[in-house]
Amino acid sequence: MDGSTSLDEYIRRVVDGDLNAFAEIVRVYQRPVRAWIVSRCPPGSDADDVAQKTFVVAFHRIQEFEVGTDFRAWLFTIARFQLMAECTRLKRLADYHSRYVPHALSQELDRRAAEAAEEPSRLTHLRECLKQIEDNAREVLDWRYTSELPLAEIAQRTNRSVGAIMKHLYVLRQKLHECIEQKLAEEAG
Known part of the structure; x- marks a missing residue:
């Protein structure tokens, strides 16, 4: 942000519909927000995706921000909730896979058992054909x-x-x- 325009002024401009003002806010806060998310992201999650969602939510809820209060704290609170949502999504995905994989494995074993029932005749025929x-x-x-x-x-x-x-x-x-x-x-x- 340039020295002549304060953060509060940029926020007022965003509320009034100035997208360039929000781009400037993102430019200033993108690295610290991303660094904070990366330091807390569990394996398998996408820190850049969480950071992007944070700024999207901040943009859509900017009119809820009280000018004059701590914008950084407000933004990092949104980042924390986005990270929690990502962790919940990953837990659901892991739970789904933990239930799905045994089912899929069971189906594949059943399929292979059915194929194996055909194998003796195939092997017998192969021996005959080789002769x-x-x-x-x-x-x-x-x-x-x-x-x-x-x-x-x-x-x-x-x-x-x-x-x-x-x-x-x-x-x-x-x-x-x-x-x-x-x-x-x-x-x-």
Whole structure:
């Protein structure tokens, strides 16, 4: 604030609708309010958001401020209430998550249990489908998925490029997938 205009004058101008006067008040008090909020903010809260809400509330309630009293105390009281509201919001959110997560986990476990009931027939069909694959192709699958060999080593063992091995594995996976799906359809039909 410039030396010729007092805080009380800026407040009167804000009450009369001068937004630039409020911008000047924010400029002067923004750092101390934010610093106060940051020093008291719990983890997970947004101090800048609380500070912004503080100034929004102060703007909307500025006509309630008694000119000549301690504006800083009034503003920091608003900041305290905004911080308390943020803490309440975070507690509600934590409470919600503490109740929701076990429910979601239970649903996911139920879903996986239902999938697992289908797995024995899928595994049986996979074994049958693997028997239909040529020996050298089954050997490549075994190297990759049982022995977990890198593609480069498989390529070296087969005298092929890594790209060719990637394509070959893709084609083999597609064939196995189609074979399993066909057997499941026959089983269901």
